[in-house]
Amino acid sequence: MSSTSPHESVADGFRDAMAGLASGVCVVTTAAGGIPAGLTTTAVMSVSLEPPLVAVGVDRSSRTLAPLREARRFAVHLLPHDREEVATVFASKAPDKFAGRAVRPGLGGVPVLTEDARHVLECETWAEFDAGDHLLLVGQVLRVHSAVADQGRALVHFDREFHQVGGARAPSGQPPATNHSPVTKGTP
Numbered sequence: 001m002s003s004t005s006p007h008e009s010v011a012d013g014f015r016d017a018m019a020g021l022a023s024g025v026c027v028v029t030t031a032a033g034g035i036p037a038g039l040t041t042t043a044v045m046s047v048s049l050e051p052p053l054v055a056v057g058v059d060r061s062s063r064t065l066a067p068l069r070e071a072r073r074f075a076v077h078l079l080p081h082d083r084e085e086v087a088t089v090f091a092s093k094a095p096d097k098f099a100g101r102a103v104r105p106g107l108g109g110v111p112v113l114t115e116d117a118r119h120v121l122e123c124e125t126w127a128e129f130d131a132g133d134h135l136l137l138v139g140q141v142l143r144v145h146s147a148v149a150d151q152g153r154a155l156v157h158f159d160r161e162f163h164q165v166g167g168a169r170a171p172s173g174q175p176p177a178t179n180h181s182p183v184t185k186g187t188p
Helices: 010-019 065-071 084-091
Strands: 026-032 035-041 044-048 053-059 073-078 103-105 111-113 119-131 134-146 153-158 161-166 182-185
Touching (some): 035 053, 065 073, 111 119
Antiparallel strands (some): 026 073, 073 119
8 A cells, every 4th residue: 555645635635535435326416596516426425314414415516516505405316327327417517417307396395306316315404614714504304205216226326437235125034135337337
């Protein structure tokens, strides 16, 4: 194992190390003043069961941060294995990330992507914490939606590429099937 060299910054080493941590891919949506906004993130973490809390890290330079803070409500969409395109669009600076998507209003008018998530957590902001160049939003989960046809596979980001993990649910008492093949290259 090698340490960060004088020619490589700690930030570069940290970025490379975090690329080696497989993370679930989520889309976070909100609406402030009736205008929808959203972003793609892998910085999502379960915090508490009682009350149900989830944390989302948001870059301070994100155009979605101001609407998230103003609305104080958001939805976390856990993406299935076949929604790389959704992740890519919400990671972009596209002017209308919701164009052509099936959307319904959730709590407080937050846009819920009805056909693009394995699960959706509708949240109300419970706390905010400064976290360097990010803001950590902790949301209390008020409502959970599950996909009708959950195939048991999720989209993850690992080594700067999208991958799918999981498989069909095994009958009780048997280990689940897994599929670790890459989907395609991506850079959210």
